[in-house]
Amino acid sequence: MSDPLELLELSMISNGNQTTTTAVAVGSTESFLRLEQVSKVYPTRNGPFTVLTDITLDVQAGEFICVIGHSGCGKTTLLNMISGFVRPTTGEVRLKGQPIKEPGPDRMVVFQNYALLPWLTAAENVYLAVDAVWPEKSRPQKMAIVREHLAMVGLAEAANKYPAQLSGGMKQRVAIARALAIRPEILILDEPFGALDAITKEELQEELLNIWQEHRCTVLMITHDIDEALFLADRILMMTNGPAAKIGEIMTIPFPRPRDRERILEDPTYYQLRNDALDFLYRRYHLNEDGE
Numbered sequence: 124m125s126d127p128l129e130l131l132e133l134s135m136i137s138n139g140n141q142t143t144t145t146a147v148a149v150g151s152t153e154s155f156l157r158l159e160q161v162s163k164v165y166p167t168r169n170g171p172f173t174v175l176t177d178i179t180l181d182v183q184a185g186e187f188i189c190v191i192g193h194s195g196c197g198k199t200t201l202l203n204m205i206s207g208f209v210r211p212t213t214g215e216v217r218l219k220g221q222p223i224k225e226p227g228p229d230r231m232v233v234f235q236n237y238a239l240l241p242w243l244t245a246a247e248n249v250y251l252a253v254d255a256v257w258p259e260k261s262r263p264q265k266m267a268i269v270r271e272h273l274a275m276v277g278l279a280e281a282a283n284k285y286p287a288q289l290s291g292g293m294k295q296r297v298a299i300a301r302a303l304a305i306r307p308e309i310l311i312l313d314e315p316f317g318a319l320d321a322i323t324k325e326e327l328q329e330e331l332l333n334i335w336q337e338h339r340c341t342v343l344m345i346t347h348d349i350d351e352a353l354f355l356a357d358r359i360l361m362m363t364n365g366p367a368a369k370i371g372e373i374m375t376i377p378f379p380r381p382r383d384r385e386r387i388l389e390d391p392t393y394y395q396l397r398n399d400a401l402d403f404l405y406r407r408y409h410l411n412e413d414g415e
């Protein structure tokens with residue numbers, strides 16, 4: 124068998140004053156991210172509880188994937204196995220051919236509740252992450268990265284504000300800036316806009332798409348909002364109900380990029396896809412009032 128290192132090629136991606144070195148599999152058929160026959164079983168007082176079963180998925184570098192499914196079906200568990208917070212019970216999750224065994228700075232997570240440190244300003248929250256990943260950089264270099272990423276999410280003016288002085292949308296922008304500042308290869312978003320009002324949510328969706336378009340990291344995002352998934356995603360994973368949930372269907376979203384919300388809303392395909400997703404969730408995998 125050939126040495127896996129022989130299959131790796133180093134590619135230098137230069138972006139302003141930052142250069143990232145990425146190992147790319149050459150001549151390998153393995154996709155960027157692969158989940159192979161993954162299951163997750165939690166031990167509980169009532170015996171083993173199978174959350175997910177038989178999950179096989181290939182994700183290409185730079186793809187934008189949304190995950191939808193009823194509450195409790197295992198969406199967070201699925202993404203936690205990619206972030207490395209949770210290990211699969213069986214099967215394997217591989218990033219560029221290497222098994223994911225723990226969290227790492229190549230995979231950043233943004234949560235619904237922002238998870239900012241309240242005693243630090245917006246800039247300090249971002250700085251903390253930058254400092255953890257690049258301790259060898261000088262303070263001015265790290266501050267430049269912080270400023271660049273706060274500006275990217277439109278928060279240059281709010282750098283010295285504390286989380287309590289920021290709106291929900293602004294806090295989520297800081298959390299996104301913090302995640303992107305360390306240049307992850309995969310951005311994992313767990314219902315990031317779920318707590319925001321409709322207008323802020325649409326603004327942030329558009330900002331996220333612009334940033335993704337520019338940086339082309341791979342995005343995996345959980346959402347309960349079908350319209351959000353249709354606007355953002357290349358593919359939508361539709362999960363069946365738990366226990367033992369699976370990927371029921373994968374919907375490919377054909378709208379060209381950059382996406383224009385108004386044009387999408389005029390496209391009859393949008394309503395067809397929307398109806399298909401609603402049919403999947405509310406007819407084929409309907410949850411009754413007991414959540415079963």
Ligand SMILES: Nc1ncnc2c1ncn2[C@@H]1O[C@H](COP(=O)(O)OP(=O)(O)OP(=O)(O)O)[C@@H](O)[C@H]1O
Nearest residue numbers: 165166167172174193194195196197198199200201
């Ligand atoms: N550590 C654990 N031990 C036992 N059961 C767990 C554990 N973590 C999650 N679960 C269970 O696994 C199931 C899936 O949880 P998960 O949070 O992944 O679902 P979800 O689809 O993200 O839900 P929601 O949409 O409500 O956030 C739930 O029934 C949950 O109670």
